Amino acid sequence: MMLLRYLSQIGKYFLMIKEVFKKPTKWSAMRVLIFKEIDDLIIGSLGIVAFISFFVGGVVSIQTALNLTNPLIPKYLIGFATRQSVILEFAPTFISIIMAGKMGSFITSSIGSMRVTEQIDALEVMGVNSLNYLVFPKLIALLLYPFVIGISMFLGILGGWMAGVYGGFTSSDEFIQGLQTEFIPFHIAYAFIKTIIFALLLATIPSFHGYYMKGGALEVGKASTVAFVWTSVAIILTNYILTQLLLSK
């Protein structure tokens, strides 16, 4: 019974995505909505992403340094480990899970509040495709999400370098040597492929939970929590599948 309910919800989710692309909103109105979503979702997330990335990058660097107790292991491994951790997992996946909380709850609560206060009904009665009006701009705005992750990668590594060098764990040259060691350009592509897929999940799953919520203000809060849980689950499962597909030989 529970399985059937989940399957029915998944089916409803894909039907919602189909509806998002039907009957587009007038471009002059859509353009304004897209810029607003870029401001709310992308620009509004930069501060927290920068803060977390910088300090987590620093922590990765320090922890790697503290675990290199064997003098035979070269110090440049600190830079190497920081780069690998930040580019492969921390920036694309960990930041996306944080964004599932920040962006996701914002999306669910804003759409959910519109449902509760009949604003979505108002759109529908006027003849506006409410799913296109509400979800499509978020999808387009989140096409810029890879830039956020790019900034996260840069700041994560910068944080690692500062913590490593100014904390006295390694020299700048050794850290940079580590960054350049066995660099595989495809890892960057892998990270950004993941990021694009996560962006689609971040835009659509919270929208689904907000759009189809029923009840009042209390349910808006519950829907936000549920949306965060399911977005995180989807990101983690997709991360596993993509890693298996793209990196395993």
Added chain:
Amino acid sequence: MITIKDIEKSFGDSKVLKGISTVFETGKTNLIIGQSGSGKTVLLKSLLGIHTPDKGTISFDGRIYSELSDDDRRELRTEIGMVFQGSALFDSMTVEENIGFPLKMFTNKSDAEISERVNFVINRVQLINANQKKPSEISGGMQKRVAIARAIVNNPKYLFCDEPNSGLDPKTAIVIDNLIQEITAEYNITTVINTHDMNSVMEIGERIIFLKEGVLAWEGTKKDIFKTDNEAIVDFVYSSELFKKIRKAQNKGE
């Protein structure tokens, strides 16, 4: 004119509308009244196309809704204005943007033309010094005025109002009622109002249909209410002592 014929609607085992047929006349305020759970909201949502009736037809000036193509339905919806119970104004927009929204979405008017039309309806509904305010910054009565202005800005042929007086004090409620009635006559709109406010019934009930347990139990005008012997409507309208006295006095006067 909106004509409904033999409308039925069920949710699971519960039959909410049981074969309702009536006509909502153009240029008049048509009121749907009835107790909570009588099917008023379901009927209104069926008229709006939010619910699809299981049986029967709804015809907008001869256009049968269920037989229209998607494009024609979309076209028809642009001819509909709706005032929601809670106003349903867009929180993120100013009063001016809320009112201009249907014009931006469905017309090719320039910004200057939109602004001119918006200001015209703002004056019409007597909204003072609220253009740049957000809905949360204005009173409930003003929110209703904005909702009415938004509903009429694109010259609708049909105006639907769901409990337009809910949450308003009696004086403001009468002002809103009169505004809806004036606009209906002025623009020759078919207006359908869902209400259980007896003041509204007595104030603007040019045509009233009374629903009881999903059945059309009575129809007539506000004047007819004083004369009718229909027990269902008498029980409903004159449930308060005040209205009982009014009916008694009215009948004595005649």
